[in-house]
Amino acid sequence: MLFREMREAKLGSSVSYSTGVSACEKVGQWQRALSMICKMCEAGLQPDTISCSAGISACGGHGQWQRALPLLGELREARLEPDVIALSAGIGACERGGQWHRTLQLLSEVCGDRLMSSACVRGGHRRRTPCPRHTK
Numbered sequence: 001m002l003f004r005e006m007r008e009a010k011l012g013s014s015v016s017y018s019t020g021v022s023a024c025e026k027v028g029q030w031q032r033a034l035s036m037i038c039k040m041c042e043a044g045l046q047p048d049t050i051s052c053s054a055g056i057s058a059c060g061g062h063g064q065w066q067r068a069l070p071l072l073g074e075l076r077e078a079r080l081e082p083d084v085i086a087l088s089a090g091i092g093a094c095e096r097g098g099q100w101h102r103t104l105q106l107l108s109e110v111c112g113d114r115l116m117s118s119a120c121v122r123g124g125h126r127r128r129t130p131c132p133r134h135t136k
Helices: 002-008 014-026 032-044 048-062 065-077 086-097 102-109 113-123
Strands: none
Touching: 014 032, 014 048, 032 048, 032 065, 048 065, 048 086, 065 086, 065 102, 086 102
């Protein structure tokens, strides 16, 4: 209700929407967090790293990795580089969802190729399913 009034009065800012997304994340309301990000766009505001990170965390904390990862894509589309917080939230979402392949892809963005190669070899995945960056 508050955000509807803010939108109608044209008082909403990216800070107020990001605060709302973060609040939704803290209380486990991933659907509302995503809704706030959509409302942010409808208000003509560009979601930023803070709002997307909170949305990723909200989704990832409830096993919704498929909904978390597109938020990383939105950051890139907006020409914003995902920070360590956003990438860590994405890593956590993928890990909780059992998506080791995607987890390693995000880890490589944070830590580089050397870590990814090491994780693949230690996890025994190199022999069964090669990591995408290490196929020749």
